Amino acid sequence: MTETTYPDRIKPITPSAERLDAQRRRAKLAHAVRRASIYILAVAIAIWILLPIWLIASMAFSTPADVRAFPKQILPSPFSTQTLEFFLNTQGIINSTINSLVVAVLALVISTLLAVPAGYAIARYLFPGRDAIRLGILSVRAFPVVVLAVPLAVVFIRLGMFDKVHSLAMMHAALTLPTTILVVASVFASVPYELEEAALIFGCTRAQAFWRIVLPLALPGIAAAAILTFVLSWNEVFAAILLTISNRTLPAQILYTLDKSGDPFKFAGGFFMLVPSLIFIFFIRRYLFNMWGQINK
Amino acid sequence: MAEIVIERAVKRFGKFVAIDDVSLTVHDQEFVVLLGPSGCGKTTLLRAIAGLGMLDDGRIVIDGRDVTYLPPKQRDISMVFQNYAIFPHMTVFDNIAFGLKMRKLAKETIRERVDHAAKLLHIENMLERYPGAMSGGQRQRVAVARAIAYDAKVLLMDEPLSNLDALLRLEMRAELKTLLARLGATTVYVTHDQIEALSMGDRIAVMRAGKILQVDTPTRVYDLPANQFVGSFIGNPPMNFLYGQVRRQDGATKIKIGELLITPPEEMQPPLRAYEGRHIYLGIRAENMEALTQPSPDTLPVTVEVIEPLGSQNLLTAHIEGGMLKISTHPDFPATTGGQIWLRFPVRKIRWIDPDSGEAIVPDLEKVLA
Numbered sequence: 220m221t222e223t224t225y226p227d228r229i230k231p232i233t234p235s236a237e238r239l240d241a242q243r244r245r246a247k248l249a250h251a252v253r254r255a256s257i258y259i260l261a262v263a264i265a266i267w268i269l270l271p272i273w274l275i276a277s278m279a280f281s282t283p284a285d286v287r288a289f290p291k292q293i294l295p296s297p298f299s300t301q302t303l304e305f306f307l308n309t310q311g312i313i314n315s316t317i318n319s320l321v322v323a324v325l326a327l328v329i330s331t332l333l334a335v336p337a338g339y340a341i342a343r344y345l346f347p348g349r350d351a352i353r354l355g356i357l358s359v360r361a362f363p364v365v366v367l368a369v370p371l372a373v374v375f376i377r378l379g380m381f382d383k384v385h386s387l388a389m390m391h392a393a394l395t396l397p398t399t400i401l402v403v404a405s406v407f408a409s410v411p412y413e414l415e416e417a418a419l420i421f422g423c424t425r426a427q428a429f430w431r432i433v434l435p436l437a438l439p440g441i442a443a444a445a446i447l448t449f450v451l452s453w454n455e456v457f458a459a460i461l462l463t464i465s466n467r468t469l470p471a472q473i474l475y476t477l478d479k480s481g482d483p484f485k486f487a488g489g490f491f492m493l494v495p496s497l498i499f500i501f502f503i504r505r506y507l508f509n510m511w512g513q514i515n516k
Numbered sequence: 517m518a519e520i521v522i523e524r525a526v527k528r529f530g531k532f533v534a535i536d537d538v539s540l541t542v543h544d545q546e547f548v549v550l551l552g553p554s555g556c557g558k559t560t561l562l563r564a565i566a567g568l569g570m571l572d573d574g575r576i577v578i579d580g581r582d583v584t585y586l587p588p589k590q591r592d593i594s595m596v597f598q599n600y601a602i603f604p605h606m607t608v609f610d611n612i613a614f615g616l617k618m619r620k621l622a623k624e625t626i627r628e629r630v631d632h633a634a635k636l637l638h639i640e641n642m643l644e645r646y647p648g649a650m651s652g653g654q655r656q657r658v659a660v661a662r663a664i665a666y667d668a669k670v671l672l673m674d675e676p677l678s679n680l681d682a683l684l685r686l687e688m689r690a691e692l693k694t695l696l697a698r699l700g701a702t703t704v705y706v707t708h709d710q711i712e713a714l715s716m717g718d719r720i721a722v723m724r725a726g727k728i729l730q731v732d733t734p735t736r737v738y739d740l741p742a743n744q745f746v747g748s749f750i751g752n753p754p755m756n757f758l759y760g761q762v763r764r765q766d767g768a769t770k771i772k773i774g775e776l777l778i779t780p781p782e783e784m785q786p787p788l789r790a791y792e793g794r795h796i797y798l799g800i801r802a803e804n805m806e807a808l809t810q811p812s813p814d815t816l817p818v819t820v821e822v823i824e825p826l827g828s829q830n831l832l833t834a835h836i837e838g839g840m841l842k843i844s845t846h847p848d849f850p851a852t853t854g855g856q857i858w859l860r861f862p863v864r865k866i867r868w869i870d871p872d873s874g875e876a877i878v879p880d881l882e883k884v885l886a
Contacts, residue, residue: 416568417601419588421666422618435605 272493279303279490283483306487309480315472318384322459322468323452325388330399330448333392335441338403339429343412353401360397368461375462382464390462391452398451399444406440407433443502450499454492518579518592518669518702519544520565526573527560534560535571536726547696547703548731549717551710553749557726558706559674565704566672567591579669589618594666598675600659602647608634608658609643615666633665636695653684660692664699671701677712689715710750714738722746739801740867744874747799747867753831753842756805757869758798762791771798774837776816781863783879788868796877799867802831802844806860809850815858820851832857 278286281295283302306312340346341353371390372381380386410433418428434441459471467475473488520542527535534557542548550558563569565576567588575584583591594615603611610617612633616626634640637657647655656676663671676692677685693716696703707713713720714734721731722742730742741747747755760771760778769788771778778798780788788796808815818834818841825847832843832851843859851857868877 411599411601413597413599413601414603416588417595417597417603418614419568420566420593420595421615421662422589424587424589427618432603 272497275486275489275493278483278486283481286483286486302483302487303490306484306491309476309484311467311472311476312469315467315469318463318466319453319469321384322388322391323449325385326391326395326452327445327448329389329392330395331441331445333396334399334403334444337400338405339407339433341400341404342407356397356400359393364394364457368457371458372461381462382466384463384466387459387462387466387468388452390458391455392448394455394458395448395451399448402444402447403437403441406437406444409440410436446499446502450496453495520670520702520704521577522561522565522574523577524574525561525564525571525576527557527564527569528572533726535564537574538723538726538728539574540721540728540731542702542704545700545702547705547716547718549713549720550704550706550723551713551717551720551750552708552723554708556723558708558723561723562672562674562704562706565670566593566595591670592668593670593672594663594668595672596659596663596674596676598678600655600679602655602658602662604647606646607643608639608645608647608650611647611658612643612662612665614662629665629667630661633661636664637661653680653688656680656688660695664695669702671696671699671703673703673705675707676705678707678709685712692716710752714750722749724749739804739865740876741799742876744797744799744869747869751801753802753844755799755801755867756841757839758800758836758841759795759839759871760798761795762788762793764792771796773798774816776814776861778814778861778863778866780866780868784868784877787877787879791870791877795871797869797871798861799869799876800861800865802842803829804862804865805843806862807832807843807845807849807851808858808860811858812860815860817856817858820853820855820857823851823853834859 274291277292277295279302280298280300281292281302282297282299283305285292285295285297285299286302337356341349375381375386414432414436415428418432419425423431454470455468456470456474459468460474463471470492473492477485477488520540522538522540525535525538526533536557538557538561540548540561550561552558560569564571565578567583567586567590571584575582577583578591578593603614606614609630612630613626616629621629630643631640634643637660639654639657639661642650642654642658647658650658656679660676663673677688680688689712705716714737717734719731720734720737722729722737722745724745730737730746732740732742737746738750741750741755744757747757758773760773762769762771764770765777768779769785769792771780771788811817816836818836820832820834821840822833824831824833828847829844830847830849830851832845834841834843834857841859843857845851869875870877
């Protein structure tokens with residue numbers, strides 16, 4: 220065996236070392252370009268979404284005169300709640316806001332009460348027809364409400380449920396159930412089954428294990444699904460117009476009065492409708508990412 | 517504390533038979549390890565004892581009570597899960613106290629027992645913390661403390677150390693063994709780690725493909741495996757299996773390997789007689805062969821191919837007719853790569869194995885005892 224001499228072993232320069240260096244530089248550059256383009260794209264998308272929101276918000280807090288002025292100011296000045304006040308004082312707005320709130324809360328309660336057991340069953344149990352039921356739930360979503368419109372109105376009138384706040388809430392719950400069931404199911408599926416088994420070992424019945432272990436852990440996700448229902452109901456127009464006449468919800472009322480009113484009214488109405496959605500997105504963000512597997516605990 | 521009796525247990529998943537007619541008795545205060553490769557049914561068997569999966573056939577009796585169809589909470593068992601299954605929304609105290617609260621014990625009793633269990637596992641200063649802020653090793657301690665505090669008749673453990681890093685595993689292994697010996701709990705412990713099984717168990721049940729192949733003390737499982745699978749699954753390096761011809765010579769049954777003739781001990785003569793004229797396997801552990809530098813009667817010459825110094829021993833790989841042989845020698849043994857050494861086989865350390873079935877050929881006496 221020949222001894223390798225010490226200097227030979229530590230000398231890092233080989234004929235190909237410079238070439239390697241050039242390669243490394245090129246790779247670094249390519250990486251930087253890729254990152255930069257992702258950022259540029261992200262910023263572009265953000266501006267595309269944020270610009271109209273900003274416009275609506277700044278107009279809502281400008282004086283009616285400023286709203287009609289051109290060019291627009293970046294910040295509302297003078298800052299004024301005049302436009303919003305005008306909007307809120309318009310006849311029917313307060314009433315329809317209350318209706319909207321009642322419908323949304325009712326829809327939320329109905330939808331959550333049905334979605335939690337259904338979601339749990341889909342997440343935990345293997346029963347015959349499980350996939351068919353999942354598909355069936357989804358297909359409700361694929362069914363356009365327009366097709367149902369006339370038969371639905373007829374049935375509601377026959378059952379004496381027409382133009383009632385609670386019947387609209389049921390309709391909204393039905394519209395959001397497919398989404399909420401699947402969201403809640405995925406939340407339950409993310410709670411490790413071992414935790415439930417541990418609860419069973421340490422003296423729980425199945426119901427107790429659900430109540431003490433699974434439900435508390437799934438609660439944030441269930442809350443997110445509930446807020447989803449709330450916002451969907453808050454924004455829903457078609458069924459609201461179709462199924463109510465005197466008990467209009469806010470979007471139905473705004474839509475109804477839209478062509479009879481000026482720009483300040485539209486901006487104020489738009490802003491008023493926008494806020495709940497923004498708050499909702501802010502809270503639900505984490506859970507949405509969680510469900511899509513972006514964040515793993 | 518209690519005895520566990522499993523009688524003819526069968527569990528199927530569709531067409532797959534996970535537990536295939538298994539019977540096992542775990543004595544009072546005994547520590548039995550279920551050992552086997554993944555998919556052998558060891559965890560399924562443990563879950564059946566726990567009541568987390570119903571058997572399709574057979575019975576499970578704990579402390580004289582048939583629990584086959586009872587839910588887990590009525591079986592008086594506690595369990596440590598592989599992934600710990602610590603409740604993330606509860607503090608360590610509430611985790612350990614969970615089972616006790618479910619039993620509606622008095623507040624002071626719960627406090628006392630949680631403190632005691634926490635002290636045993638050295639987590640008494642973490643009782644107010646949440647599991648999310650703890651390391652794997654600490655969570656593991658919480659899981660064990662929870663199981664101990666519950667103070668059930670039977671303690672079940674499903675690969676509790678498999679998620680820990682090597683050093684921590686070594687430390688916890690010794691600690692768990694001491695702890696469980698002190699508690700005197702009837703314990704069933706599942707693992708795929710043979711070192712864990714050998715070092716911790718009173719008895720080891722080696723499983724494969726839904727069947728228990730051997731239930732024995734660690735030394736007997738190691739030195740006298742019931743068949744070729746157990747011999748090659750347990751031990752590092754696995755047991756060597758030499759192919760030898762059985763023949764009659766000088767009025768006795770002998771086995772010929774290369775030029776070497778081995779005379780089996782007295783009690784092996786009758787059972788081996790049936791194999792005369794055929795081949796059998798001779799199973800022997802790497803450390804049970806005697807390596808010599810000089811030729812001597814009753815030795816087999818082999819050529820050393822690889823020498824692996826492992827610190828406390830040197831592991832030699834040698835070529836013999838029809839295969840490789842691993843020999844463990846003292847580090848000072850002067851072997852050289854490509855050099856020749858001579859091996860002596862102590863007959864008492866040899867396991868005689870039927871080549872067709874892979875089962876050990878045992879004297880009638882051993883059959884009667886088993």
